[in-house]
Amino acid sequence: MGSIERRTIGLLRRLFRSAIPGYLTLAFGVVSIALVFGVASDSMYGVSHGINLVAYWHVPLALVGGVAFTVTFLGCVLYLLTGTRFWEHLAHASGELGFIFATLTLVTGSAWGRVIWNTWWDWSDVRLVTFLFVWFIYAGYLLIYAGAGNGARVSRLASVYGVVGFVTVPISYASTRLWTARLHAPSIGNPDAEAAISFEVLLVSLLAISFLYLYFLGSRVRLHDVTVRLDALKTRHRGKTYKPTGDD
Template structure:
């Protein structure tokens, strides 16, 4: 990421956006006529899910760069993006489960395609870490991780399609979350919340990346100092 905006600035923006988002969600946006207050979960759940996709995509993009240029730098970036994506994926699953409980009375429903997709992706990307930690550090690991990350972005649309198809024969009853159209302020709150989550993800990504880079530099220093 080009460092035109420094990390401290980004953090401040993140805090401001998050405050604005919470204000908009709870004090400006009206309560949903249909679902009542539990619809408020939507303002965080959906942006978190979308951000997780962005992070997985970012990880795959950096993975492509690894394969093109063979650089440890891109490997760390890809790894960090996928790590963040997995965290946001886990959050999507948990907030989704809470929402399912609030609106349908069950903690899990296989008829919510998005949730099922996230479960598959979560399992897939957890295996990424198992794979990564089982291979010795080096160019081979960088490339294996990169190939696996690329498989991930292919798996997202394919699984999406599969889950859509599966819902035809596994559970014909369809719950839908598409409530009535969002009003202006509801949509505004959603957009602000999405921006807040994306910036939060960026901050977390940058901080983690800085930590991992420092780790790598330390390793180098230690070798240079002969320890």
């Protein structure tokens, strides 16, 4: 392990042990809830309905989910290059959280679409279809990793899958720019967008979800470290308690 890698891992471990992300999650989460239910308008796409407020968490969940998958990609690359278990643990922990955020994105989006677009799902919408494909890709990553155990070969296989599968993420997020979207018209940089979303409220919610991701990421990485130490202690204990005799 090089000095730069060692310092980087040390910095990340200190960040993950810090209580600051938890406090920031709580603070921005409370402010987000207050702004969404107290300030944000529930009128979007010409419809006034309380379900529109879900957009202030639906969009951040999708964005932070994309960040989580990017961290998984980087962790997989670094693990394949260095063989350092920390990067594997980081990739897996971030993949778990990205998958959860992607699931919540699909659930909240479907509930929102049922009221606003009068449909739970539309297979003709390119964003919906490509994002569902991303969801399946990372479900596969987690399934492969679940079978890895302590085997380095299977861990490398999961990492290769995480690197290759990441190509679906930028394609999904750029899909509304690359193809004509039936339901998800681009809103950023699009003056004709019909969704009247308050940028300030959306930003606070994005920060809340971001710090929530960072807090849970640190918790999952620490849990991985504890699991590795426990496995090492169990192996050492078995080695000490099992003493073969001459008849074995």
